Amino acid sequence: MPKVHPVMRKFLLAVTLIAVFLHFILHCILQKTSFNWVPTVNVDKIQIIETCFNQNFRFLLNMSDVEPFLCSDNFQQQNIIHGNNKFDLPYGVRKGERFFKVALSKLENCHLPAEVEKFPCKRCIVVGNGGILRNKTLGKKIDSYDIIIRMNDAPVIGYEQDVGRKTTFRLCYPESVFSDPIHYDPNTTVVLLTFKPHDVKWLSDLLQHRRASTIGFWRKPALKMIYPSTQVRILNPVILRKVAHEMLNFPLLFPKSKKPTHPTTGLIAIALALHVCNEVHIAGFKYNFTSQNSSLHYYGNETMSLMMENAYHNISAEQRLLGKFIENKTIINLTQD
Known part of the structure; x- marks a missing residue:
């Protein structure tokens, strides 16, 4: 050696x-x-991760394989798999297939926006339009959620202190979509609810830059879409069908002597939230049925008398359903009192 x-x-x-x-x-x-x-661990994050496995609506109604929005590339396939081709609008696509195909071919996106997908555990709030939101100063609280869902043409401008500023999804139909550019929000995805063939034709006409007809609508629809096509989606009728038939137990067919009853946009918005979110809170869904003169919305001057006269929805059934969801903590109500 x-x-x-x-x-x-x-x-x-x-x-x-x-x-x-x-x-x-x-x-x-x-x-x-x-x-x-040793890297610090955020206790709050641990709690959020634990609630990530709460599948809510997907678990309740076997919706795990249902995409929330219709897509052009698998339109026919999904219709067959989920039975959309067996039902007329609004809970299927029959009587509007050709308009759906045209509209979807003009929509660049059909999935959840990237800014929504980035949240591993999605905390969502559905902001109703109820008058109970007045003077509640929940604006900052509402804006703190990952996903904020609103309905129809309920404004945020001028009401920020009570309802917040941000909007992730806005569910509407042709008669309730914003037409004034002052309400345009580049961070909002508009989700169209299709209740009749006129609704789908209206969208396909606007996306093709054609003049849309106003015939067949209960109120004049927007004649120009203030949102680019990248911000528009069409809600999958499966979700509407599940809400109507499995949550509210509405019949598949109404007698000819009885006017059909459909879910409100608010309840449909909650169903969408339960489908895509891990934690769902709501605000503005309590109404004062004891006084016809109480405020219907947090904006405007309409009163509860208008809702009580509406035969198109079953408000009592929806309130009972929401009461059950709140009781079993499927959702949390920020405006319970």
């Missing part, structure tokens, strides 16, 4: 001593500040 040169021996000894010394110093530092060397 070759002999180690004395100079080399001294060098190795020195290196060894330095290594031992540095190890000792590092050990002392770690002992003194061990809590700073």
